[in-house]
Amino acid sequence: MPKNESNSKTNDENDIQKKELHEDFLEAKELLDSHINETSEDELSGVDITEHLKTLKKHDEDEYTSYLEKLDAESLADAAIEMPEHMLKDVLENVPKEKLVEAMEELESDDQVELLEYIDDIDEVKAREIFDELDDDDKEDILKLSNYDEDEAGAYMQIELFKANLDETVKEAVDRLRSLRHTGELESVYQLFAVDKKGVLKYSIPLADLIIYNFSLTIDEVVRSAKEDEFRPKFAQDSEHIDDVVTKFEKFDLSVLPVVDSRGVLVGRITTDDIHDIIQERATEQIYNLAGVDDEAEEEDTLFKAGKARAIWLLLNLFTALIASFIIGFFDKTIETIVALAILMPIVSGMSGNAGTQALTVTVRRLALGEIEFNDKKGVLKKEIGIVLVNGLVFACLLGIVAYIWFDIAMLGVVIACAMFISIMFAGFLGTVIPLTLKKLNIDPAVGSSVLLTALTDIIGFFSFLGLATWILL
Structure with missing residues (x-):
């Protein structure tokens, strides 16, 4: 042009x-x-x-x-x-x-x-x-x-809520709600919280249910006319860990959850939008941590502070990379004799790294959601090893055939097939064990897991491939 x-x-x-x-x-x-x-x-x-x-x-x-x-x-x-x-x-x-x-x-x-x-x-x-x-x-x-501490339910609740005493009528409660809504003192009302004279939470009545009753009835009469335990509330204590509160919202599909103190007195409520924000923040934090990045440092104004936080993980990566390079250097004579090994090495490390990352991501996510704990390690390992066993066999055979056709060396195909299988098996095992172990040690499993996984899969991959090549081909 x-x-x-x-x-x-x-x-x-x-x-x-x-x-x-x-x-x-x-x-x-x-x-x-x-x-x-x-x-x-x-x-x-x-x-x-x-x-x-x-x-x-x-x-x-x-x-x-x-x-x-x-x-x-x-x-x-x-x-x-x-x-x-x-x-x-x-x-x-x-x-x-x-x-x-x-x-x-x-x-x-x-x-x-x-x-x-x-x-x-x-x-x-x-x-x-x-x-x-x-x-x-x-x-x-x-x-x-x-x-409240930042991990307590009380830190996330709002004090504004719609409540009524048991001896109040439905009309009195609805009139007060209308006034609160008109003045803008209360938004996003889902339920009426019924309390006794001491303020202790007794019942939780959805507004859709409340308005169908005769307005002359008292709240106590409404409750007694309903099915047993129909309005029995699910609640959180103000000192309860916020992760447990998130679990309740997800498990029972809640839109709001009342919060009580140690005496059972109603002190506030947590709404679904608060939980959504928490889940979003945790997801962002996990993504940052899996990448070896400090989420708080990334919000800093200066390049120096954010760069310093990343540099720590990069330094650790450099150290582990030097170890992997040392493994390769140990087999330098083998690589000089069979140049094809240098071409195939990245395939082994790349495939095992991806297999390990898949297992790691799934395990970290399930830990974060509370679906598994350290005590579930046997079942989790059994599942992940079953997956990598099948994938390891399939891709080991496939790569072995490709290597044989490419370089016309039958035993080279056998070597890389065996190395691929070993690497993928270890990667799946480590991708599951590392986050479970960190969780057991009360360390965030998202922090540092990827660094440890990358280092170990590279070392095992290179050592198994070059070690087998030295033993079988030379």
């Missing part, structure tokens, strides 16, 4: 791209304007607002800043929870403190704690100023939730 035609095509593509970006910018402005002026039937979520603001920020920093200021307190609060750190910094720099306090008061207690901690990581002084301006009830709720 002539140079002029090539330049013309590139310019056309750039023009099209600029036009598309401009259209995205205009669309983001239009949607935000409709939301701010309440002219749209579809209300934007916090995620939507954040995405549109990102689009504005890419194109026009001034427009972006002006829209941060235009957002009402409730919209700003919903968006702030979803914003990446650099955007939240912009909010803290451009939005008046009074509006930030108002936005904070629009959130439910658990989101207040989360956002305040988020702000505190960026600017401790600003976080303290905002907290000091909140009303006493909000301060009390935040301090109460902040006292």
Whole structure:
């Protein structure tokens, strides 16, 4: 293609791209304007607002800043929870403190704690100023939730909930719910929590069931007229580990779970959106850890901090790679005599590495979901070894035939077939044993498992292949 035609095509593509970006910018402005002026039937979520603001920020920093200021307190609060750190910094720099306090008061207690901690990581002084301006009830709720450890159920609950005493009528309870919803004090209501005079949780009644009863009945009469244990609640203690709470949500397909203290007194609730966030965070953490990356370090501003965290794992990888290289160097005479070995070596290490990673990923995931424990090691090993036994035989035979046809050396095919089978068998075994052992030692099985697996599969793969070659072919 002539140079002029090539330049013309590139310019056309750039023009099209600029036009598309401009259209995205205009669309983001239009949607935000409709939301701010309440002219749209579809209300934007916090995620939507954040995405549109990102689009504005890419194109026009001034427009972006002006829209941060235009957002009402409730919209700003919903968006702030979803914003990446650099955007939240912009909010803290451009939005008046009074509006930030108002936005904070629009959130439910658990989101207040989360956002305040988020702000505190960026600017401790600003976080303290905002907290000091909140009303006493909000301060009390935040301090109460902040006292729980990060792995306790209480740290993830919201204090706002819909409850009623047993001697209240259905009408009184529904009227109060209507008032709470109109004033915006309560959102996402799923159930009525019935408590006794001491506040002890007794029953949990879905709203869909509650409204079908005669409104003149008391809550106690509603419960007694139902089937035995129909409204018996599933609950979590505030000191319970959050992983156990996640398991309850998944096992019983819950939308909300009441939280009680050691006396059985109702203190809060955990909703399905909180659990979704936890599962998402854990999944992200596992992905980072399996790759040997610190998820917290990746959120740091500086390249040095993030790079340092990665360098530690890379250094360990370098050490294990040197060991594997030493194994190869030990058989240098064999490789010099039969050059085909150097060509086939990467196939052995690559296949065994993939087989081990498959077993590792499945085992780590099942451990994370609570499906297996160390005590289940026999059953897990039996299954994984059965899988790699079949795959090992199939691919060993296949590679042996390929090597024989390729290099016309029958025994070379036998050597690589045997090495492949040995490597895949060990890889499957190690991919299962390593995370189970780390879990037994109370070490996160996702952290470091891949490094150990890669090192051992490479060493075993190279040693078995080159050792068999030396023994059989020389």
